[in-house]
Amino acid sequence: QKEVEQDPGPLSVPEGAIVSLNCTYSNSAFQYFMWYRQYSRKGPELLMYTYSSGNKEDGRFTAQVDKSSKYISLFIRDSQPSDSATYLCATTISSGSARQLTFGSGTQLTVLP
């Protein structure tokens, strides 16, 4: 079983739509959750970071974590063509100093004008 599973898409939506991106994970030791945005052939750019179950909002972005079902989501409101990118979920364990990230495979999003 993969540690972090993410629907690769591709996902195509019209401008202004609400986008829902999702990941599941298998390891209960994962306690920190991040969403990164990656443009083609560029480095991952940190969008959201959360630790607790529940919602965290930042502008048009909302990260949601449900630790009981091991499910994490990213919602994008009023999506824009500039949001077109690959979105990566990532997680890490709470103990240990290294805190290396385990990534999902990424969901490719296209927002059509």
Next chain:
Amino acid sequence: EPEVTQTPSHQVTQMGQEVILRCVPISNHLYFYWYRQILGQKVEFLVSFYNNEISEKSEIFDDQFSVERPDGSNFTLKIRSTKLEDSAMYFCASRREGQTEAFFGQGTRLTVV
């Protein structure tokens, strides 16, 4: 805004040659990482580095790989004898002590021919 910088952006090398990928982490960060992304695949953890030593490494990080912090600002990844399968994007990342979120550079695209 501080950022992680990587050089070169693209490196082409012949199989069997040694390559050194260079990174300048964000200045007040103490944890440094190398990740790899083979085209079309997940971002994978290679190694973490703290206090001038490796703190964690993955199965990918075998004897052909080494890391070094040769001075107060640079962090390097050396691949001693490159193989065709080493062709990938290599990302450097760093984070502050006490925080979990890591910030990535734009990557070095390594092509082994």
